Amino acid sequence: MSQDNYLFGKSVMLQKGEVVLKQEKFALRAYLILTNQRFLYIKKVGWLAKDYSVLYGVSLEDIMAVSPQKHGLVDKFEILEKSGKRMWFAKNKIHSLIPIINKAIQERRDELELKQRKNRIHILLDFTSLRDVMEKGGLILKNFNCPKCNGSLPIPDHGKVLVCEYCNTPVKPIDIFEKKIIT
Numbered sequence: 001m002s003q004d005n006y007l008f009g010k011s012v013m014l015q016k017g018e019v020v021l022k023q024e025k026f027a028l029r030a031y032l033i034l035t036n037q038r039f040l041y042i043k044k045v046g047w048l049a050k051d052y053s054v055l056y057g058v059s060l061e062d063i064m065a066v067s068p069q070k071h072g073l074v075d076k077f078e079i080l081e082k083s084g085k086r087m088w089f090a091k092n093k094i095h096s097l098i099p100i101i102n103k104a105i106q107e108r109r110d111e112l113e114l115k116q117r118k119n120r121i122h123i124l125l126d127f128t129s130l131r132d133v134m135e136k137g138g139l140i141l142k143n144f145n146c147p148k149c150n151g152s153l154p155i156p157d158h159g160k161v162l163v164c165e166y167c168n169t170p171v172k173p174i175d176i177f178e179k180k181i182i183t
Contacts (some may be wrong), residue, residue, distance in 0.1 A: 020102050026091060034097075034104055039063065039079065041089070056087055060108035068095045077101075096113075125173035126160045144176050 011081045014020070015037060018161070022034040030043035031052070058081055059150040065080045069088065076090035077098055106171070134141055143152050151166035 021122060022097070023106055024094075024097060026089065032089065032097070034101060036060075036104060037108060039101065039104075041087075050087065058087075061112055063101075063105055066098050066101050066105070067173045068098055125160065127156045127162070127173050128158050128174040130176060131157075141176075146171060 005024060010172055014035065018035045018037045020033060020035050022032075024032045026032045026041065030041065031042040031158040033042060037060060038059065039058050040172055042052040042054050044051070045055075058079065062082050063079055064082050067078050067080070069076045071080055071088075071090040072091045072129070073111055076087040076088050077096045078086055080086055120146050141155060145151065145153050146153055146164040146167060149164060149167040151164060153162065153164060153171070156162055160172065164171060165171070
């Protein structure tokens with residue numbers, strides 16, 4: 001079985017959008033695989049086994065740190081997961097994988113952060129649209145409290161900024177929206 005084909009055996013499947021970044025022969029019948037989403041240790045279990053089984057797998061976003069260490073004269077690295085679980089792998093010259101793994105972890109975090117930013121709702125409100133949004137949601141609000149002094153202020157019919165008559169704090173419609181609708 002070639003190295004390109006073993007990933008698609010019955011026991012080891014890539015997820016949609018997952019790309020192998022690095023594969024490293026680890027031991028007899030075993031591989032370390034780094035994808036753009038996970039780190040895996042796979043091995044043929046049993047002498048007659050044709051498929052590889054995942055003996056260790058972790059999502060890149062769940063890795064807190066990858067640190068180099070020594071095991072006698074042999075290099076090793078340890079993976080520390082957010083859950084507190086630790087896993088180490090020992091092999092000569094294995095330290096060369098650490099920068100590759102750390103780069104993949106950072107790229108995954110950046111990808112997830114970008115996806116999260118895209119999913120956020122961006123609302124540009126003036127007081128007229130704030131009133132419309134709240135009424136559509138079944139919320140009728142005539143007054144609100146100033147975020148600084150807690151003074152009672154009427155919601156104006158229009159405009160983009162209201163200045164508190166008690167403490168001169170500027171209040172934007174988004175401040176009211178986030179306080180009343182989101183929380």
